[in-house]
Amino acid sequence: MFAAGLSAPDIQWAQLVPLLVLLGGACVLLLSTLAGSLPRWVAPSLTIATTFAALVVSAVRWNELYYNKGSYLVADAIAEDRFSMFATIVILVAVVCAALLMSSHHDNANGDALENYALLLTSAIGAIVMVAANNLIVMFLGLEILSLSLYLMAASDRRREQSQEAGLKYFILGGFASAFLLYGIALVYGATGAISISGISERLAGELTTGNKDALLLIGIGLILVGLGFKVSAAPFQVWTPDVYEGAPTSVTSYMASAGKVAAFAALLRLFMSGLTTRVDDWRPVIWVLAALTIFVGSTMAVVQTNVKRMLAYSSISHAGFVLVGVEAASHRGSDGLASSMAYLAIYTMLVMGSFAILVTVAGQEDSATSLDSFKGLAQRRPILALAFSALLFAQAGVPFTSGFVAKFGVIKSAVEAESYAIAVVAMVGAVIGAFLYLRIMVSMWMEDPTNTEKVTIPRPAGVVIAASVAFALIVGFFPGLLLDAAKLVRFVPL
Amino acid sequence: MIAAIQPTNTWYLILAAVLFGIGTFGVMVRRNPLVMFMCIELMLNAVNLTFVTLATAINDINGQVVVFFVMVVAAAEVVVGLGIVVAIMRRRNGVTADDLTALKG
Numbered sequence: 085m086f087a088a089g090l091s092a093p094d095i096q097w098a099q100l101v102p103l104l105v106l107l108g109g110a111c112v113l114l115l116s117t118l119a120g121s122l123p124r125w126v127a128p129s130l131t132i133a134t135t136f137a138a139l140v141v142s143a144v145r146w147n148e149l150y151y152n153k154g155s156y157l158v159a160d161a162i163a164e165d166r167f168s169m170f171a172t173i174v175i176l177v178a179v180v181c182a183a184l185l186m187s188s189h190h191d192n193a194n195g196d197a198l199e200n201y202a203l204l205l206t207s208a209i210g211a212i213v214m215v216a217a218n219n220l221i222v223m224f225l226g227l228e229i230l231s232l233s234l235y236l237m238a239a240s241d242r243r244r245e246q247s248q249e250a251g252l253k254y255f256i257l258g259g260f261a262s263a264f265l266l267y268g269i270a271l272v273y274g275a276t277g278a279i280s281i282s283g284i285s286e287r288l289a290g291e292l293t294t295g296n297k298d299a300l301l302l303i304g305i306g307l308i309l310v311g312l313g314f315k316v317s318a319a320p321f322q323v324w325t326p327d328v329y330e331g332a333p334t335s336v337t338s339y340m341a342s343a344g345k346v347a348a349f350a351a352l353l354r355l356f357m358s359g360l361t362t363r364v365d366d367w368r369p370v371i372w373v374l375a376a377l378t379i380f381v382g383s384t385m386a387v388v389q390t391n392v393k394r395m396l397a398y399s400s401i402s403h404a405g406f407v408l409v410g411v412e413a414a415s416h417r418g419s420d421g422l423a424s425s426m427a428y429l430a431i432y433t434m435l436v437m438g439s440f441a442i443l444v445t446v447a448g449q450e451d452s453a454t455s456l457d458s459f460k461g462l463a464q465r466r467p468i469l470a471l472a473f474s475a476l477l478f479a480q481a482g483v484p485f486t487s488g489f490v491a492k493f494g495v496i497k498s499a500v501e502a503e504s505y506a507i508a509v510v511a512m513v514g515a516v517i518g519a520f521l522y523l524r525i526m527v528s529m530w531m532e533d534p535t536n537t538e539k540v541t542i543p544r545p546a547g548v549v550i551a552a553s554v555a556f557a558l559i560v561g562f563f564p565g566l567l568l569d570a571a572k573l574v575r576f577v578p579l
Numbered sequence: 580m581i582a583a584i585q586p587t588n589t590w591y592l593i594l595a596a597v598l599f600g601i602g603t604f605g606v607m608v609r610r611n612p613l614v615m616f617m618c619i620e621l622m623l624n625a626v627n628l629t630f631v632t633l634a635t636a637i638n639d640i641n642g643q644v645v646v647f648f649v650m651v652v653a654a655a656e657v658v659v660g661l662g663i664v665v666a667i668m669r670r671r672n673g674v675t676a677d678d679l680t681a682l683k684g
Contacts, residue, residue, distance in 0.1 A: 221641075221644075221645050221648055224648075224649075225648060232656065232659050235660075235663065236659055236663075239663045248663060248666050248667045248670070251663045251666075252663050252667060255659065255660050256606070256612065256616065256619070256660075259619040259656055259660070260603075260606050260619055260622075262623075263602070263622035263623055263626065266626045266649065267599060267622070267625070267626045270626050270629040270642075270645075271629070273630070273641070273645075274629070274633035274642075279645070
């Protein structure tokens with residue numbers, strides 16, 4: 085009885101080029117691992133070249149999308165619009181940085197890291213599919229491609245037992261959250277009869293759901309929020325974050341904290357802002373509570389940590405809370421919350437990459453010296469590194485004339501304009517508490533004596549990432565228009 | 580009379596919800612990674628049952644197609660999960676979640 089409904093979709097290959105380039109690069113990398121011992125520079129340069137190619141294509145598409153509003157591809161499964169292009173570009177930049185960090189990580193390792201580069205590219209494919217998915221199942225597949233690659237990358241450092249432990253913990257809890265997300269998708273599908281986000285939006289606008297269907301829809305929305313809340317590490321689903329971030333190799337952590345979060349937030353924004361707009365009154369309070377809790381937990385728990393990697397993990401949790409403030413603001417009519425959330429994600433990505441690049445440098449080849457003690461007196465061991473880290477920490481704290489200020493000011497302004505005063509106050513208080521953590525690291529670096537007086541060597545690729553992210557933090561801090569004008573153009577495909 | 584009772588869609592939905600609940604409970608209570616892992620598979624298959632039931636209820640094919648995708652994802656998860664468990668097993672004999680305490684959250 086269903087046979088008439090099946091037909092092969094048209095595939096717009098030309099518009100899928102960024103994905104195809106990444107896929108091709110991943111396949112070549114996997115095959116090259118069979119070739120035996122290649123020079124060490126081959127895998128990172130191949131990864132970076134591939135990602136740059138995808139980045140150029142995406143930038144060209146972004147330029148073309150300036151003049152039109154985007155379209156649906158492959159039987160409405162993928163949406164190509166300014167929103168997906170913006171997020172894609174942020175993710176690809178994160179991939180380039182992560183590849184650079186990985187190559188400075190494994191400088192002396194015995195070539196066992198080749199697969200990591202292939203996994204990096206496949207996870208980027210998953211992330212890009214996720215930000216562009218207009219179909220809940222395609223979104224789930226993107227999420228799984230991203231997550232499965234990340235589980236392996238987290239467990240990939242065979243010399244450190246913590247790495248495998250992190251991989252297993254991430255895997256069990258990630259699978260658990262995916263199951264919740266999938267159950268939510270099933271219930272929303274049952275309630276609306278549509279599996280595509282645009283279809284759900286049409287159905288919900290056309291008819292009011294009542295009785296059992298309404299219950300199905302609400303439970304479904306709740307379960308989806310649990311699943312995506314886990315992926316963006318919103319409290320109370322954040323417990324895995326510090327453990328996994330600490331255990332995973334530092335370069336992988338940087339990638340999880342940036343691209344992983346951008347992808348999950350983009351999926352969340354598209355589903356809720358484009359698919360479930362008619363039910364905004366039901367989900368807005370949930371986002372409100374998540375945002376407030378996440379900021380609070382992220383900023384307060386960070387204070388008691390003694391490991392810089394864990395501190396940055398908690399700081400990434402509180403950043404997720406700020407983005408949720410932007411999401412809450414975006415749910416109000418006529419708000420620019422969407423633009424400020426996307427700008428926040430872009431700024432946060434560069435900050436997190438720079439901070440972890442410094443961590444990679446200080447942690448050394450064994451990737452073990454990440455406690456606050458190893459940052460003591462960094463200003464004496466390598467002043468330039470302490471200076472760069474201070475700039476990035478000031479930016480994360482949201483000090484004026486840094487990109488972090490632009491980001492935090494943006495989401496709080498959106499919240500105030502949407503008349504969500506309470507959440508704006510919570511965000512400001514959270515920012516103040518959070519600043520303590522960043523100052524604590526800085527006090528350690530500048531005012532205490534080093535336990536180890538050896539000079540820190542900066543691997544060249546990590547140096548490039550540090551320089552780029554400090555430059556980005558300052559340039560956006562002084563000329564916020566450069567980024568904000570682009571973020572303001574972000575739109576979904578109109579229905 | 581028992582013979583007169585025909586299972587309706589609601590029965591299947593409730594069965595799926597119960598299976599999902601058992602899976603959730605299992606992940607939270609059991610300490611063996613392999614068993615936790617089986618519980619996740621149980622949850623995914625409960626969702627599959629939900630999808631098929633709802634697809635029949637609203638007479639739409641998408642829900643049935645989804646099941647194949649979920650099966651493939653579940654299979655891929657097995658590969659990755661067992662790979663990680665084996666990597667840990669090589670270092671020590673026997674793994675329970677309580678032994679994994681190098682990282683304290």
